[in-house]
Amino acid sequence: MAEGFSTAAANSVLDAQVTAYPWFKLHVGAPGANGTANAATETTRKNPSFAAASGASKASSADAVWTSVAGTEDYTHWSQWSASTAGSFGGSGTITANAVVTADTFTIPSGSLVLTVPVAS
Numbered sequence: 484m485a486e487g488f489s490t491a492a493a494n495s496v497l498d499a500q501v502t503a504y505p506w507f508k509l510h511v512g513a514p515g516a517n518g519t520a521n522a523a524t525e526t527t528r529k530n531p532s533f534a535a536a537s538g539a540s541k542a543s544s545a546d547a548v549w550t551s552v553a554g555t556e557d558y559t560h561w562s563q564w565s566a567s568t569a570g571s572f573g574g575s576g577t578i579t580a581n582a583v584v585t586a587d588t589f590t591i592p593s594g595s596l597v598l599t600v601p602v603a604s
Contacts, residue, residue, distance in 0.1 A: 485603035485604050486603060487600075487601045487602045487603040487604070488539065488600050488601065488602050488603065489602065489603060490538060490539050490602050493536070493539035493599075493600035493601075493602050494535075494536035494537060494538075494539065494541075495536075496600055497536035497539070497540070497541040497598050497599075497600055498535060498536045498541065500541075500563075500573065500574065500598065501533050501541060501598070503565060503573060504563040504564055504565050504571070504572075504573025504574065505530050505563075505565075506528040506529070506530050506563070506564040506565070506566060506567050506570065507528060507529050507530070507531065507547060507561050507562070507563055507564070507596070508522070508523070508526070508528045508561060508562045508563075508564060509522075509523035509525055509549070509558045509560075509561060509589070510522055510523055510558070510559065510560035510561065510562060510575070511523050511556050511557055511558060511559060511560075512559060512560060513560055513575070514560055514561075514562040514572075514575040517572055518562040518563075518564070518572030518573075518574075518575055519572075521560065523552075523553075523554070523556055523558060524552075524553045524554025524556055525549055525552040525553045525554060525556075525589070526553070527549055528564055528567050528568070529547045529548070529549065530567070531543045531544075531545055531546075531547040531591070531596060532544045532545040533596075539599055539600050539601070539602045540597060540598070540599045541597070541598045541599075542594045542595075542596065542597045542598075543591065543593055543594060543595065543596035543597070544593055544594070545593050546590050546591065546592055546593050547590065547591040547596060548588060548589070548590045549588065549589045549590075550588045551586050551587075551588070552583050552585065552586065552587050552588070552589055553585065554583075554585055555582075555583065555584045555585050556582075556583065557580050557581065557582045557583075558578060558580065558581050558583065558589065559577060559578060559580045560575055560576065560577050560578065561575060561576055561577075561578055561596075562574070562575045563575065563576075574598075576598070578591065578596075
């Protein structure tokens, strides 16, 4: 027997995850078990739109844009939160490292912020 979620269950989990934790924060390294390690100087959390999960994957459906970022650094990770400030940590993931300088605009293009769940095969 294969291990993992059914595709339908994975889709439900992903839709619920983004509903409960819709805010994304940038990090310059792994966020750690509490989502608070290696926080970027840019502290603004974004609430990108997502399409409904399909095929055990859920992708952003609009650009996530940070304008005039607060510091010069490389963004490598994100964390997911229940609120625009404070709130509960819901998860984290990686992004392709992207160097920015103070006052740059940083964009994660539509379809590029993707959450997945392993499914039975």
